[in-house]
Amino acid sequence: MAASDNNNDVVTDFFPYYRLYKDGRVERFYELAGIHEVPPSLEDPATGVSSKDVSISAHVSARLYLPKNTAPNQKLSVLVYYHGGGLVLGSAFFKTEHCYLNYLVSESNCIAISVNYRLAPEHDIPTIYQDCWDALQWVASHSVSDTINKDPWIENHGDFNRVFVGGDSAGGNIVYNMVMRAGREKLIGDVKLLGAILAFPYLMIPSIENFDKGLSYKLWNIICPLSERGNDSPMVNPVSKKSPSLSTLGCSRLFVCTGEKDELVPGEVAPKFAEAVKKSGWKGEIESILFEGEGHCFQYENPQAEKSKDLIKRIISFIQRD
Numbered sequence: 001m002a003a004s005d006n007n008n009d010v011v012t013d014f015f016p017y018y019r020l021y022k023d024g025r026v027e028r029f030y031e032l033a034g035i036h037e038v039p040p041s042l043e044d045p046a047t048g049v050s051s052k053d054v055s056i057s058a059h060v061s062a063r064l065y066l067p068k069n070t071a072p073n074q075k076l077s078v079l080v081y082y083h084g085g086g087l088v089l090g091s092a093f094f095k096t097e098h099c100y101l102n103y104l105v106s107e108s109n110c111i112a113i114s115v116n117y118r119l120a121p122e123h124d125i126p127t128i129y130q131d132c133w134d135a136l137q138w139v140a141s142h143s144v145s146d147t148i149n150k151d152p153w154i155e156n157h158g159d160f161n162r163v164f165v166g167g168d169s170a171g172g173n174i175v176y177n178m179v180m181r182a183g184r185e186k187l188i189g190d191v192k193l194l195g196a197i198l199a200f201p202y203l204m205i206p207s208i209e210n211f212d213k214g215l216s217y218k219l220w221n222i223i224c225p226l227s228e229r230g231n232d233s234p235m236v237n238p239v240s241k242k243s244p245s246l247s248t249l250g251c252s253r254l255f256v257c258t259g260e261k262d263e264l265v266p267g268e269v270a271p272k273f274a275e276a277v278k279k280s281g282w283k284g285e286i287e288s289i290l291f292e293g294e295g296h297c298f299q300y301e302n303p304q305a306e307k308s309k310d311l312i313k314r315i316i317s318f319i320q321r322d
Helices: 003-007 095-108 125-143 152-157 170-182 215-223 269-280 306-320
Strands: 010-014 018-021 026-028 050-055 061-066 076-082 111-116 158-168 193-199 251-259 285-291
Touching: 010 215, 050 095, 061 095, 061 152, 076 095, 076 125, 076 170, 076 306, 095 111, 095 306, 111 125, 111 152, 125 152, 125 158, 125 170, 152 158, 158 170, 170 193, 170 251, 193 306, 251 269, 251 306, 269 285, 285 306
Parallel strands: 076 111, 076 158, 158 193, 193 251, 251 285
Antiparallel strands: 010 018, 018 026, 050 061, 061 111
16 A cells, blocks of 8 residues: 555544544544634724734734723733634634624623634644643733733733633633643733633533543543543543642632533533532632533524523623622
């Protein structure tokens, strides 16, 4: 058989999400799902929000969002956002994420940094987390005077006493890992995270019935490092005996939500995670919500539905309140 034919051998077939070939190529099936990227906009027609793309490092980029009618020196809450996609799919530049961030920024009147990180299986999970930490550190670096690679939107409008991290699905997993790391490592300028938003977070809690039968569990055991396979990895199991205490979470407030009929993240994740956080002795405030009758990241699918509006309103309130 020719070498080129060998290169087309499939190593991992996770259709309809991705397919990994022997030569290292990864095929993702975005077109089948009608998913595509959109450019940033000087002024979004629906919300008036401005957006632009920036390079953070050789491997990490982001889309920045600024609300309409922001005064020259007006200070705004800062939201560092991580997209979902099971750590194997997704982009900060997809239309769904772009429209969602436009709406969220417009309604909450914050500046947002939507991070475009590298993906598995081309890159390992620790690399993904490092990309996301580097992006968070870059945002925090705007709080000190000697930073070279500054963006004027963040420098002029970022309120570094009001920094939030947020994400949906795999983005929620990333948020969890960022907040845990922020509990043991300082951010540049000694910036503190005020709040963290974990929406439908890709977390696995063994006490949940049939947690190890679903797609998320299967995917994790394909993409994670060999040493992290199973159900006891601190990367994905917040109650693992290997995990640092949840009392070290590096933020002051937590918002976590799931859907009762979520086929990827069991609805029980939100209340069980909240229960574990409270039992740990963590000193912050936590808000946990289980949306009855709703599935995974339902607010993306139909943002105008009543429960979608309710969820988004709660997130906005979480960002805005003192």
